Amino acid sequence: MKKKYKKYKELLSSTGISVDPITSEIDASESWWKDRSPSSGGNNSWGQTVNGQWGQQPRAPQWGTPPSSHQWGTPPAAQQWGTPPAAQQWGAPPSMQQWGTPPTSHQWGTPPTSNQWGTTSNAQQWSSPSVAPKDHDACLQLLRMSLDCFRTLCHQLEATYGLQPTLNVSIEESVAMFLRICGHNEVQRDVGLRFGRTQETVKRKFFEVLKATELLACDYIHTPTxxxxxxxxxxxxxxxxxxxxxxxxxxxxxxxxxxxxxxxxxxxxxxxxxxxxxxxxxxxxxxxxxxxxxxxxxxxxxxxxxxxxxxxxxxxxxxxxxxxxxxxxxxxxxxxxxxxxxxxxxxxxxxxxxxxxxxxxxxxxxxxxxxxxxxxxxxxxxxxxxxxxxxxxxxxxxxxxxxxxxxxxxxxxxxxxxxxxxxxxxxxxxxxxxxxxxxxxxxxxxxxxxxxxxxxxxxxxxxxxxxxxxxxx
Structure with missing residues (x-):
């Protein structure tokens, strides 16, 4: 406490100001305020308080000079970090002989053509003239009749017994779906997946072809007189x-x-x-x-x-x-x-x-x-x-x-x-x-x-x- 009071007295004597004991405000002369006002243009206008309280603008010696390269030290040289590994250290990329050559079409086999696999969403190709002769056996297995017989049946059902195509489903596809169900007892859902149709479409086409086939049966099951x-x-x-x-x-x-x-x-x-x-x-x-x-x-x-x-x-x-x-x-x-x-x-x-x-x-x-x-x-x-x-x-x-x-x-x-x-x-x-x-x-x-x-x-x-x-x- 004594030290603080002693410091207080030294500030009063060195600055020429005093403190009003009644109001506790700083009391200074007019010349003191004039010397420190902003309008005076003096160098001491950085703050309006005494130098001891606010201090002056910091100078470089106060902050200190930035460190030199000797203080920070020099960046490490390449010998310190080491050189990046050469290609012989990482290894060279494998050659074609190491990976092997890609298989040729003779090794993998050629991809099947549309005539080999056939299409599922359009039975038109089943009855096209371009179908290879070997597809007759496939048609007999899938539709339970030969390809020529299938074509003739589709023509008969359309020309004589009123079976009509729609915008998206042909006569051939409708008859093919019907024959798949009757020939293999497949569920309509599986037939729809095979032909790319909804189950509702398969059901509707099944009964359309069934009706036309019943009319055909009335002519082909001939009861003798x-x-x-x-x-x-x-x-x-x-x-x-x-x-x-x-x-x-x-x-x-x-x-x-x-x-x-x-x-x-x-x-x-x-x-x-x-x-x-x-x-x-x-x-x-x-x-x-x-x-x-x-x-x-x-x-x-x-x-x-x-x-x-x-x-x-x-x-x-x-x-x-x-x-x-x-x-x-x-x-x-x-x-x-x-x-x-x-x-x-x-x-x-x-x-x-x-x-x-x-x-x-x-x-x-x-x-x-x-x-x-x-x-x-x-x-x-x-x-x-x-x-x-x-x-x-x-x-x-x-x-x-x-x-x-x-x-x-x-x-x-x-x-x-x-x-x-x-x-x-x-x-x-x-x-x-x-x-x-x-x-x-x-x-x-x-x-x-x-x-x-x-x-x-x-x-x-x-x-x-x-x-x-x-x-x-």
Whole structure:
């Protein structure tokens, strides 16, 4: 405290100012203020306070001089930091021999052309004349018919049955999507991804082509008239069955097609394979062409019941003349117009199916001899069903449509079957099935054991015809 007061007294004496004890304000003379006012132009006008309080403008000696290079030191030379590494230290970039040369087109292979892969969003290229011949096999695999047959089908559906293209979807693409669904039982979503279309577009085009194909089936599934049934098929006359089966006009049998049924109706359509299906009765001629179809009886109905329904409710059922007949298996009655095989009795077992004669003793009597020839002739309906189901997987795989749509699909695919057959285009499915001598009908064997159909009215006429043929053989 004394030191501060002593310093205070020294400032008063050296500056010539004093402090008013009453107001505690600085008291100085007029000459002192005049010397330090800004208007005086003096060098001491940097501040209006005394030099001891505010101080004077700083000078260089007060701040000190900037350090020289000797004080900061010199920057390090290259020898101190070291020289950057040479290329030999880092290593040179690898040469072509080290990395290897890029593969040539012969090593990787050339990219596939559009003809090899095909396009998915436009089926026009499938039917263009520039398609290579090897694409006929691809078309047969993808669309279940040859390329020429596919072109002809598209032209027929457009020119005769009212199928029209739209702004973005051609006739060929619409038919191709329909054939993919029927031929491979693909879901509409997958077909849309394949063709670059929405599922709604695929569904709409499916039903458009289905409607046109039904109209085609009405023309190509030709039910013979009574006058036409009197004619003798040329192929029958040229084969081994002439003149024994001179009254043959076709083969008839039933087949099961899977369907999606409402839960409350599944009991009627449930089959022995634990699936829902419906029973179809069809007739075909010796050329493997469908000539009649009764579409959609419940699976629980026996073949005889389906035949009775067809005769009673369909006025166009092609009943043969008295001297003509359809060959049928033992699930049908041996009555006028229907020639059935000999059946086993309590006293004698009579073989019928072709599989029973393979790797087995020859026929032991005229009944078995007749049955073997009868089964061989009747196998035409089994071969027809075989190629039909093999070509259109929608009929035997998991059902994706309700029973009403599935019935329409049955008729449409039968029409396509006849169209391919009549068109005479090369078809591997038909060629393969024609090379088979017979197809065993295991369903008929089970039906025979489960239900014996008695010979009913007019059975005597067919029994006499059967006896005459057996004696001739």
């Amino acid at each position: 009574r006058q036409e049934l009197h004619r003798i098929p040329e192929r029958l006359m040229d084969g081994k069955y002439w003149p024994f089966f001179s009254g043959f006009v076709g083969a008839m049998d039933g087949v099961h097609v899977c369907a999606k049924v409402k839960p409350e109706l599944q009991g009627m359509y449930w089959n022995r394979h634990d699936r829902t299906s419906f029973n179809i009765m069809a007739i075909c001629d010796i050329n493997m062409l469908f000539t009649y179809v009764w579409n959609g009886a419940p699976e629980s109905c026996h073949d005889t019941s389906v035949l009775t329904m067809a005769q009673n409710y369909d006025p166009e059922f092609p009943l043969p003349p008295p001297d003509k007949y359809y060959v049928v298996d033992s699930g049908y009655p041996n009555k006028q117009g229907f020639l059935a095989p000999y059946r086993s009795s309590r006293n004698m077992v009579v073989r019928y199916h072709m599989s029973q004669f393979e790797n087995a003793p020859p026929p032991r009597n005229k009944q078995e001899f007749f049955n073997r020839w009868h089964a061989s002739l009747r196998s035409v309906i089994e071969r027809t069903f075989g190629v039909w189901k093999k070509k259109w997987r929608i009929l035997c795989d998991f059902p994706r449509y309700n029973i009403e749509v599935q019935k329409r699909v049955v008729l449409a695919t039968m029409g396509l079957h006849n169209f391919i057959r009549i068109s005479n285009f090369v078809d591997d499915d038909f060629a393969e099935i024609m090379g088979q001598t017979h197809i065993g009908n295991t369903e008929a064997e089970i039906d025979t054991n489960e239900m014996k159909t008695p010979d009913i009215a007019n059975g005597d006429l067919m029994n006499n015809i059967r006896e005459q043929i057996a004696n001739l053989l």
